[in-house]
Amino acid sequence: MTAAAPTTSSRALPHPAREDIRLEGVLHALSDPMRLRIVRELAAGADELSCSHFDLPVTKSTTTHHFRVLRESGVIRQVYRGTAKMNGLRRDDLDALFPGLLDSLLAAADRQAARLGVAG
Amino acid sequence: MTAAAPTTSSRALPHPAREDIRLEGVLHALSDPMRLRIVRELAAGADELSCSHFDLPVTKSTTTHHFRVLRESGVIRQVYRGTAKMNGLRRDDLDALFPGLLDSLLAAADRQAARLGVAG
DNA sequence: CGACTCGTACGATAGACCTCGTAGTACGGT
DNA sequence: ACCGTACTACGAGGTCTATCGTACGAGTCG
Numbered sequence: 001m002t003a004a005a006p007t008t009s010s011r012a013l014p015h016p017a018r019e020d021i022r023l024e025g026v027l028h029a030l031s032d033p034m035r036l037r038i039v040r041e042l043a044a045g046a047d048e049l050s051c052s053h054f055d056l057p058v059t060k061s062t063t064t065h066h067f068r069v070l071r072e073s074g075v076i077r078q079v080y081r082g083t084a085k086m087n088g089l090r091r092d093d094l095d096a097l098f099p100g101l102l103d104s105l106l107a108a109a110d111r112q113a114a115r116l117g118v119a120g
Numbered sequence: 121m122t123a124a125a126p127t128t129s130s131r132a133l134p135h136p137a138r139e140d141i142r143l144e145g146v147l148h149a150l151s152d153p154m155r156l157r158i159v160r161e162l163a164a165g166a167d168e169l170s171c172s173h174f175d176l177p178v179t180k181s182t183t184t185h186h187f188r189v190l191r192e193s194g195v196i197r198q199v200y201r202g203t204a205k206m207n208g209l210r211r212d213d214l215d216a217l218f219p220g221l222l223d224s225l226l227a228a229a230d231r232q233a234a235r236l237g238v239a240g
Numbered sequence: 241c242g243a244c245t246c247g248t249a250c251g252a253t254a255g256a257c258c259t260c261g262t263a264g265t266a267c268g269g270t
Numbered sequence: 271a272c273c274g275t276a277c278t279a280c281g282a283g284g285t286c287t288a289t290c291g292t293a294c295g296a297g298t299c300g
Contacts, residue, residue, distance in 0.1 A: 019235075023232045024150075025151075028147075036143070098231060101228045108218035112217070
């Protein structure tokens with residue numbers, strides 16, 4: 001109604017509340033190479049990145065699956081913006097629940113990537 | 121000498137070399153509640169703890185399985201000492217590979233346990 | 241030696257997980 | 271209204287995992 005520009009669109013996606021985020025779930029989400037890669041790009045990139053920004057060596061179905069696992073474990077936040085789905089790390093919640101963990105994890109991933117000769 | 125007391129016994133167990141430890145493997149190992157619990161007890165307890173010290177709500181077969189996963193992912197070191205198998209965290213290797221990660225993980229686990237009202 | 245304890249190996253089972261393909265929905269532009 | 275793009279839902283295949291039970295090897299103590 002008189003709504004001109006609903007840039008942030010209607011469809012809502014189920015996210016776990018902060019207090020429902022479980023460490024085991026986060027670790028499980030990050031234990032998959034594809035998902036770890038997504039999170040690293042998310043941390044290195046802008047605040048929000050669309051799903052299609054990622055060029056993963058899997059089909060789009062699988063990509064969707066991984067993003068959902070990340071969202072349902074509480075690692076990322078997803079919001080529709082038109083046809084695109086924007087993804088962002090839940091830094092605030094993760095830092096509140098597990099101070100320093102996310103940074104250690106990202107640093108560890110960076111270190112390993114450097115050690116294995118994979119471009120960051 | 122003349123080998124009187126072979127406290128540290130014969131049977132050797134395969135461990136991954138430090139440089140073969142993968143972050144994804146570590147995270148996967150720690151993403152299981154039973155294994156996370158083991159690691160927490162290991163970190164809180166003495167340098168080395170026997171398998172039988174742990175009173176887990178699973179059978180002995182399953183316990184063996186979990187310890188093996190932890191060992192093969194590089195999280196713990198296992199050594200036979202008579203009939204007992206002593207377990208210790210590979211703090212040195214993990215700290216060298218991923219500085220600060222183990223402490224962050226343990227702190228996060230402690231925090232969550234406290235938050236959920238589980239005795240540490 | 242015999243018996244007991246500690247832990248292993250192997251097989252089985254049920255569930256979870258990663259991957260894919262196809263078909264379908266939501267949104268934006270022409 | 272139509273089409274293209276972005277993402278999803280559902281189902282299937284193959285692999286991995288957690289769990290168990292039973293049978294077995296290694297070591298210690300009487």
